[in-house]
Amino acid sequence: xxxxxxxxxxxxxxxxxxxxxxxxxxxxxxxxxxxxxxxxxxxxxxxxxxxxxxxxxxxxxxxxxxxxxxxxxxxxxxxxxxxxxxxxxxxxxxxxxxxxxxxxxxxxxxxxxxxxxxxxxxxxxxxxxxxxxxxxxxxxxxxxxxxxxxxxxxxxxxxxxxxxxxxxxxxxxxxxxxxxxxxxxxxxxxxxxxxxxxxxxxxxxxxxxxxxxxxxxxxxxxxxxxxxxxxxxxxxxxxxxxxxxxxxxxxxxxxxxxxxxxxxxxxxxxxxxxxxxxxxxxxxxxxxxxxxxxxxxxxxxxxxxxxxxxxxxxxxxxxxxxxxxxxxxxxxxxxxxxxxxxxxxxxxxxxxxxxxxxxxxxxxxxxxxxxxxxxxxxxxxxxxxxxxxxxxxxxxxxxxxxxx
Numbered sequence: 312x313x314x315x316x317x318x319x320x321x322x323x324x325x326x327x328x329x330x331x332x333x334x335x336x337x338x339x340x341x342x343x344x345x346x347x348x349x350x351x352x353x354x355x356x357x358x359x360x361x362x363x364x365x366x367x368x369x370x371x372x373x374x375x376x377x378x379x380x381x382x383x384x385x386x387x388x389x390x391x392x393x394x395x396x397x398x399x400x401x402x403x404x405x406x407x408x409x410x411x412x413x414x415x416x417x418x419x420x421x422x423x424x425x426x427x428x429x430x431x432x433x434x435x436x437x438x439x440x441x442x443x444x445x446x447x448x449x450x451x452x453x454x455x456x457x458x459x460x461x462x463x464x465x466x467x468x469x470x471x472x473x474x475x476x477x478x479x480x481x482x483x484x485x486x487x488x489x490x491x492x493x494x495x496x497x498x499x500x501x502x503x504x505x506x507x508x509x510x511x512x513x514x515x516x517x518x519x520x521x522x523x524x525x526x527x528x529x530x531x532x533x534x535x536x537x538x539x540x541x542x543x544x545x546x547x548x549x550x551x552x553x554x555x556x557x558x559x560x561x562x563x564x565x566x567x568x569x570x571x572x573x574x575x576x577x578x579x580x581x582x583x584x585x586x587x588x589x590x591x592x593x594x595x596x597x598x599x600x601x602x603x604x605x606x607x608x609x610x611x612x613x614x615x616x617x618x619x620x621x622x623x624x625x626x627x628x629x630x631x632x633x634x635x636x637x638x639x640x641x642x643x644x645x646x647x648x649x650x651x652x653x654x655x656x657x658x659x660x661x662x663x664x665x666x667x668x669x670x671x672x673x674x675x676x677x678x679x680x681x682x683x684x685x686x687x688x689x690x691x692x693x694x695x696x697x698x699x700x701x702x703x704x705x706x707x708x709x710x711x712x713x714x715x
Contacts, residue, residue: 348611353386355405359417361391364531365579366556370416373598377606385606395419402427406434412609428453437605442700444626454615456601456628457699458636461508462662463594465669466639467576468512469658470592471550473648474574475517483571484549491522492548494539494560496530498679502554504701508669509552521710523548531556537563544573552576561586581640591647593640600635629699633663670694676705
């Protein structure tokens with residue numbers, strides 16, 4: 312009888328032990344399924360330029376910040392001066408080097424990057440400034456992103472408009488000589504949106520301001536940008552800005568042979584060091600918030616958009632001043648009009664709270680690609696409403712002159 316009871320006790324003990332082991336194993340498996348994070352990743356960057364071009368330098372700053380933030384959890388590989396036609400080859404190289412995340416910095420890479428994303432579904436691809444992430448077929452591993460730079464352009468325009476007013480008050484120019492110049496790469500929405508918001512910002516302070524635009528036909532061409540700026544200066548433009556990748560226009564303003572200073576408003580970086588007497592201010596997109604979020608998501612094996620602090624539309628993300636995606640650079644107090652600091656703060660606050668309506672007013676415009684495509688800004692045009700890439704593509708009648 313005792314032997315039977317001992318056997319029963321042993322069986323009960325073994326059963327309890329097996330149950331405990333099963334519970335432990337189940338909890339362990341559950342924890343493993345919940346924690347899919349990886350210890351480290353390799354992030355590849357493909358640039359259309361190098362550190363000598365302000366546009367690419369902004370991405371390099373973000374890559375450096377990524378490395379600093381994550382230390383040995385993130386390995387960064389950077390490929391510089393990659394022609395668009397070589398993108399596929401370089402992407403394959405990065406895939407072979409073990410990249411879990413590949414970031415491309417120019418619209419020109421977009422078509423190739425999306426095709427490669429379809430071929431490499433285990434790699435996340437993030438393409439800056441492009442607009443094809445949500446186009447059919449949308450891919451889980453292909454994303455687009457861009458800062459809402461029209462906001463920075465508008466603030467830059469406010470600073471320029473205040474300077475025009477000062478020049479008029481000082482008798483340097485007459486009201487009808489309040490002419491802005493703009494060195495632009497191409498007549499595409501990204502560029503047109505930028506220079507229109509710049510002009511409208513200027514006109515919010517100086518209603519007589521108009522603008523002349525010259526296109527260079529390239530994103531990066533120092534000599535072409537400088538030459539275009541010089542032509543604009545010869546045509547009577549007294550403040551020059553640009554949407555191009557070098558400091559060519561700033562150098563042209565700084566060395567202009569005029570009886571007055573020709574002022575400059577920069578893009579992508581602070582240009583006071585190269586144009587100390589003419590530079591007023593610059594704005595730039597800060598790519599760091601998005602790039603840190605993308606890496607954080609890949610490390611956690613989670614959806615990138617779930618980590619983005621900004622405006623998300625499908626696989627596309629953007630942000631403005633409030634999210635830290637757009638920033639103003641140092642104001643050149645020696646050149647800017649008095650009261651510019653207060654104007655900047657006020658305008659940014661109004662942009663953030665929605666009381667500043669940029670693409671609005673008694674203006675009409677026409678698409679350079681289709682004369683039947685027009686806009687009437689008596690009804691506000693909401694930029695970046697559905698995509699991070701700019702969509703405003705109208706040349707405003709009577710106040711914008713394209714010179715080539």
